[in-house]
Amino acid sequence: MLEVLNRLLAHLCWADGAVLESFRSALPSARTLEIYAHILGAEHVWLSRLRQVKPRHVVWPTLDVAQCAVLVGENRDGYRDYLKGLNDSMLGSEVAYVNSAGQPFRSRVDDILLHVALHGSYHRGQVALLVRDAGAKPAPTDYIGFVRGVPAATRLTPVPSPARERGTAE
Numbered sequence: 123m124l125e126v127l128n129r130l131l132a133h134l135c136w137a138d139g140a141v142l143e144s145f146r147s148a149l150p151s152a153r154t155l156e157i158y159a160h161i162l163g164a165e166h167v168w169l170s171r172l173r174q175v176k177p178r179h180v181v182w183p184t185l186d187v188a189q190c191a192v193l194v195g196e197n198r199d200g201y202r203d204y205l206k207g208l209n210d211s212m213l214g215s216e217v218a219y220v221n222s223a224g225q226p227f228r229s230r231v232d233d234i235l236l237h238v239a240l241h242g243s244y245h246r247g248q249v250a251l252l253v254r255d256a257g258a259k260p261a262p263t264d265y266i267g268f269v270r271g272v273p274a275a276t277r278l279t280p281v282p283s284p285a286r287e288r289g290t291a292e
Contacts, residue, residue, distance in 0.1 A: 123233055124210050129269075130239035131205060136197040137246055137263035138162065142194050144253070145187050146262035154252040160187040161245045162193040168238045169200045171219040172231065179221045 141158060150158065163183040169179035186194065213232035229237075243265075250260035255275050262273035 123209060123213055124205075127213075127232065127235045127239075128205055130265075131201050131210075133268045134165070134239050135259075136268050137242065138165075138194050138197065140261040140263050141246060141249060142187070142191055144259075148253070148256075148258040149187070150249075151252060151256055154249055154256070155185070155187065155190070156182075157245050157248050157252070159183050159187065159190055161242050161249075162190055162197060163231050164241055165197045165201075165232065165238055166193060167222075168234055169197065169204060171217055172198075172204060173232060174217070208288075258278050 138161065145155075145158075150239040160182050162185070163179045164181050167177045167181050168178045179193065183193075208231070211233075213230070215231055216228045217231060217234060218226070218228050243263075246263050250263070264274040265272040
């Protein structure tokens with residue numbers, strides 16, 4: 123399990139960096155940046171919970187692109203260091219924390235790490251949609267693109283919608 127989590131967290135760090143790099147060529151909208159900052163803020167908060175230290179950022183921080191770049195690096199280094207200190211027997215141990223609504227919880231280390239990986243993928247999909255809707259090209263962040271070193275294939279032409287085929291769209 124630790125090997126899989128290491129790969130997922132390596133993908134997370136790569137994907138966060140790819141999105142950040144895409145912002146250098148086309149500045150994100152306020153909503154896009156808000157969601158991206160949330161990805162990074164949540165990663166930071168979860169890492170702080172795992173380390174049992176007080177987070178410096180909230181789950182929904184207000185960050186500019188430069189501040190996001192700093193947090194991308196801190197999260198990358200933090201997760202790398204944290205994972206180096208883990209072994210398989212530690213994955214089932216529980217971490218006590220209080221969520222952002224003030225509710226106390228206990229969660230397993232492996233569940234937290236899996237959540238962090240999945241949470242980021244979910245929201246990076248939202249970021250990609252917003253970037254595409256703004257007329258720009260989103261960063262390809264699919265896991266298979268990460269492991270192959272080549273982005274996943276994309277659709278060359280739009281697939282017609284059933285409404286268009288019936289002549290009811292537009």
